[in-house]
Every structure is written in structure tokens, then in C-alpha cells.
Amino acid sequence: MERGDILLKRNDFLREAKKITDWNNVVFLDETWLNANHTLSRTWTDNTSASPSKALMGKGSRLIICHAGSAGNGFVENGLFSFQSKNTTDYHELVDKAPSSNEKKTVHVAWLEKHGIEANMEIMKPQLEKLIDELAQVNGHQVLRLPPYHCQYNAIELI
Helix, strand or coil: CCCHHHHHHHHHHHHHHHCCCCHHHCCEEEEEEEECCCCCCCCCCCCCCCCCCCCCCCCCCEEEEEEEEECCCEECCCCCEEEECCCCCCCCCCCCCCCCCCCCHHHHHHHHHHCCCCCCCCCCHHHHHHHHHHHHHHCCCCCCCCCCCCHHHCHHHHC
């Protein structure tokens, strides 16, 4: 069973998605990561060589890979962004990235004020997110936020 707030976000997403008439112009974004010392708990071996020693997950450097693409145009030209993470505990280190919905309200307010948009702590988080979406719209982009825990709606997950 879904929490009520997530159910509402999913319904909002589906309602807005139904309004889209040309999915060829919808750009989906995603990121993934790969640890330098990534190992599997079980591996296949033919007993002719020693199995590799197991390193702890999350130790060592991490490669972050981000990309964007659409159904009509494939991957966005020059849209690949990859870098070595400086902090292996959280790979969301993009410069000036808009805050996500799970960030604290203070982060939303600070980001908006940094971009010249009046905001304060008395504004509720959904309204702060709406201000961020309006900033994107002023710059020619419409934001359709995926509901939490529903990555199946992000077409780039299929690649």
C-alpha cells in the first residue's frame, strides 16, 4: 500500500502525463554510479584460478554517469556527464543542482534566493518546488516530476 502523499504525487504525475501529446520532445534524465572496488558476493569460477578477494562495497573512488534522452531524438547530444566523485557517501554532487523534494526546506529557500527568487521559511515545500519549476518554465522548460518510488515512469531506466 502506498502512503497517501505518494499516492497523490503519482496521481498528479499521471494527470499531467496524460496532457502530453508529443512524447518525442520529453527528455528523461537519470544517473548511475560504479564503485572502483565493486565486487559481487558470489562469482562463478572454473577452479583454474583463485577467486578475487572481496573488497567492501562503497570503498574507493566512484564514477558517476548522468545522461538525458528522448524517444524522438535518442540521447541528448553532448548530454553525457560523467565524473569521479569526491565524496563516496553521496554522489549527487552536481554544481548548482536544484534541490530535490527530500531536501530540507532551508536548502530550497537558499537555492531560490541564490537565483534571485524571493522565498522564505513560511512557504511550504510544495510551493517552493513550484517556484523552482516556474524558474525552469521561464527558461523554456516544463518540469514533470516523477512520483517518489516510481522509477518505472522514467523511460531512460529501460536503457
